[in-house]
Amino acid sequence: MDEAPRARLTDWLRAASGDAALVIEKMALLSGGAIQQNWALDVSGGRAWVLRTDNAATLAVSHGRAQEYALLRAAFAAGVTVPEPLFLCEDVAVTGAPFFVMRRVAGTAAAHRVVKSDTLGGGRDACVRALGRELARIHTITPPRPDLSFLGTPPGDPYLAFIRDQRAALDRQRNPRPVLEWGLRHLERTAPPPVPPVLVHNDFRTGNVMLDESGVTAVLDWEFSVWSDPHADLGWLCAKCWRFGNDAQEAGGIGPRAALYEGYGQVDDTRVRWWELAAHIRWASIAVDQAERHISGVERNLELALTGHMVPGLEWEILRMVEARDAA
Template identity: 55%
Template structure:
């Protein structure tokens, strides 16, 4: 962050906070974030409702265009506000700025939560996240609170209501993207056909996070501190999120812990059912786990393309390309009996 950005950002924060002045005492670009950038900010605010020190995070677009299906920052800010009001454990959203003259890109500022989101550490270190049964149950409860948000919602009017049942809509979106892609992916075509033939009856629409997994929540030594990364959220079948969380591709090597690599599937289910008051259709979750591998494979191709095309030189994006065959193998393994 150069001095011009810092000064413009300080002026914006002071105005947004209704303060006399704001001073950024520390600014650090955080690691990770293939689609967005996150800046750790320590701010001292003089006056207004936030008078005093403020620990915050600034979230802005990455240098490149990002994944085709990801939301912009204004949309993600609105989603974060809706989740916060619904009682979901999220960082408090503070201020949105769409004036590119301030930081060069749209951004929003949210209150910082402490802990780590590093999935490879969380699944291996039992000291992170506290009691694992309780953590799995709490993650189930948090997801149920997200799913309590239902259309119509004027504050979320930018989210399209699918004209097709959620599964059919996802299949159609994936097929159209693959048809326009320059390289063939026959395994994924097979997977789409399987998903088409086995699609469950559509249920009600809820707000789905669509990236609810280990790596997108923060924990400290006691437990959960925040649900992160809302850029893919949309109206869908709640089982889409449940399948995504339990899918093998998001267990980070701890395959025996079927709930996100951190706990038992039934512990996660129990928390969800207790909070939502409705039973999970367990026989349908496997279908949505196949869908999870399909969607993650599509995203992996898109992210790899950003690097290969020269749009954004990134080792993280380049390495993402290597997981596509593994995801295709899992799709074949899960559907081989059919």
């Protein structure tokens, strides 16, 4: 960050924290964050914070920083293991974009490390049980919630709402995606009746959960949260695209599905499998959108460009899953 924005940020943090002597001793951009930027702040007094702000381009379905801050506060109050939210700034004159500050936590979220480790999170079975418990805590947050009014009215049928939204997303693309349309038609034919909506993290996966050797240290990245079916989070975590090559461990490439279900509590496996297929369709659609950010020239970025190359593999998995479901 340049000297002038850093000076403005220091002044703002002094006012927000009530510490007129506050000094930013070190500031470094953290790795990852294709959609948002995360800056590690080392602040006088031994305080370790993270500043989360926008990248140059964002996805239309992504919440703004004020909304994500509200979600983080709601999760923190519900006992979900999240970094403590500290301050929100919506004044773009400070750094050029809205941001919020939260406490920094220890651990790793690097998916390629997580799926290869037999000890992170306390071991594979213990880790996915803990992830199940985190999801169960998230799903205790139910509408109506005035502090989460930006989420809108919950859909009457989250299954049909998902299909409608994904069809609209595909209609916006420059090129047709017949496999994704075919997968959506299968979901439409097999949609179960709705259940009462809850807060769904909507991106609960390996890579968005911080772990150390003892367990879960933080659930991250709440920018896609919605009111929906709780099974959607379980299906997203179990989707093959989030196993990062460790396909035998169905819960995020970390551990067995049965242990995840055990940690969560009562689970309808049929609903989870529906959302698991939906996860591949949704991720393929997001991957197309992210690649378009690069192709359009809005944000030239190798990671975004490479994301587009994932789509054929996702389409192949959608074909395989639909065939298997039809044969069952």
